[in-house]
Amino acid sequence: xxxxxxxxxxxxxxxxxxxxxxxxxxxxxxxxxxxxxxxxxxxxxxxxxxxxxxxxxxxxxxxxxxxxxxxxxxxxxxxxxxxxxxxxxxxxxxxxxxxxxxxxxxxxxxxxxxxxxxxxxxxxxxxxxxxxxxxxxxxxxxxxxxxxxxxxxxxxxxxxxxxxxxxxxxxxxxxxxxxxxxxxxxxxxxxxxxxxxxxxxxxxxxxxxxxxxxxxx
Amino acid sequence: xxxxxxxxxxxxxxxxxxxxxxxxxxxxxxxxxxxxxxxxxxxxxxxxxxxxxxxxxxxxxxxxxxxxxxxxxxxxxxxxxxxxxxxxxxxxxxxxxxxxxxxxxxxxxxxxxxxxxxxxxxxxxxxxxxxxxxxxxxxxxxxxxxxxxxxxxxxxxxxxxxxxxxxxxxxxxxxxxxxxxxxxxxxxxxxxxxxxxxxxxxxxxxxxxxxxxxxxx
Numbered sequence: 001x002x003x004x005x006x007x008x009x010x011x012x013x014x015x016x017x018x019x020x021x022x023x024x025x026x027x028x029x030x031x032x033x034x035x036x037x038x039x040x041x042x043x044x045x046x047x048x049x050x051x052x053x054x055x056x057x058x059x060x061x062x063x064x065x066x067x068x069x070x071x072x073x074x075x076x077x078x079x080x081x082x083x084x085x086x087x088x089x090x091x092x093x094x095x096x097x098x099x100x101x102x103x104x105x106x107x108x109x110x111x112x113x114x115x116x117x118x119x120x121x122x123x124x125x126x127x128x129x130x131x132x133x134x135x136x137x138x139x140x141x142x143x144x145x146x147x148x149x150x151x152x153x154x155x156x157x158x159x160x161x162x163x164x165x166x167x168x169x170x171x172x173x174x175x176x177x178x179x180x181x182x183x184x185x186x187x188x189x190x191x192x193x194x195x196x197x198x199x200x201x202x203x204x205x206x207x208x209x210x211x212x213x214x215x216x217x
Numbered sequence: 218x219x220x221x222x223x224x225x226x227x228x229x230x231x232x233x234x235x236x237x238x239x240x241x242x243x244x245x246x247x248x249x250x251x252x253x254x255x256x257x258x259x260x261x262x263x264x265x266x267x268x269x270x271x272x273x274x275x276x277x278x279x280x281x282x283x284x285x286x287x288x289x290x291x292x293x294x295x296x297x298x299x300x301x302x303x304x305x306x307x308x309x310x311x312x313x314x315x316x317x318x319x320x321x322x323x324x325x326x327x328x329x330x331x332x333x334x335x336x337x338x339x340x341x342x343x344x345x346x347x348x349x350x351x352x353x354x355x356x357x358x359x360x361x362x363x364x365x366x367x368x369x370x371x372x373x374x375x376x377x378x379x380x381x382x383x384x385x386x387x388x389x390x391x392x393x394x395x396x397x398x399x400x401x402x403x404x405x406x407x408x409x410x411x412x413x414x415x416x417x418x419x420x421x422x423x424x425x426x427x428x429x430x431x432x433x434x
Binding site for chain 2: 010011012013014016017018020022038041042043045046047048050051052053054056057058059060061062063066077080081084085086089093096098111117120122123124125126127129130132133136137139140141143144145147148155157158159160161168169170171174177178192194195199200201202203205208209210211212213214215
């Protein structure tokens, strides 16, 4: 997908939501410039958070050695997943690319610190996961801000948390929750990869919307 | 905050991210119209999801009886939290409004179904929480789309999950993860409530950004 008017600072929310893709193959091999990266991280940092705790951090990884080490780990985990699949699903999975760790040139690892904000966190007393949720909200801010600047983002989740924790020297109890490949792209695909490759199609919105109760009478 | 040019379909991502507030007191008492609500839910439904599972559902609650029952429960949980606070924090907390359940006229309860997508979920084999994270990404899409239409959203988390599960007849293993108050507003505050009331200020972005490793050498 190419953008006409409305890109950059002026791309609308609705356009960004519909243009957004989970990018793997389309990184152009150049590295995002620092000012652009700062703008995107600043958008992430404006996310809502329970009790205004802002429990996220962002580790920017650009060292080729670290990118290569993570890519190797992810490749191993990809094999383990492929080996777990029945034959028909494996044949569908095999051509699907799952990461652009090195081609994006930049990883942004988002972490969650459950201790940020101390013991009395307004809004987390009853649902502890709202802390974790806050860090995820920051990711979607980052993603949409990136799209609006024509920067691609691809979320890689084929990793063991312990490996990533050690790779980036993340102290307990801080938890890495996402590795985001972030970089300039040649284009955004019109159709999400998992649909294009026949892995899984979208469900209609009408199936997801319920009225008054989850189970209809 | 009032909006000049750039509202509605054309509000930019950056403007929406910066204008977004967690709304409690500013709902104007009118009910969102169905077409607008549909547009906002459609934006949520365009979120990324692990393995394209789209594990979210949206329960739209507008029955005054249900809104009142939930508001009563939240009021009780508010008291429990207030009672847990030391005196100085309690004095800061007391004037802070935590919900607009009845004044918004509409609750959108977002749920997560861990079984959506079956047993072989592409991308969830190593980090099971990526399913839950997907439903949270949908919330931020909803929130920003709403802001771009000048619709307020307030996330209420002062509830026991079991209460909400029973109130809306949500079948196991589906889990409610958020009650969102959604409705037209008189204005968006310039400064987040928790800053205005002195509960907790923002941290600078520079504190959140790390390079190459979380712990600097």
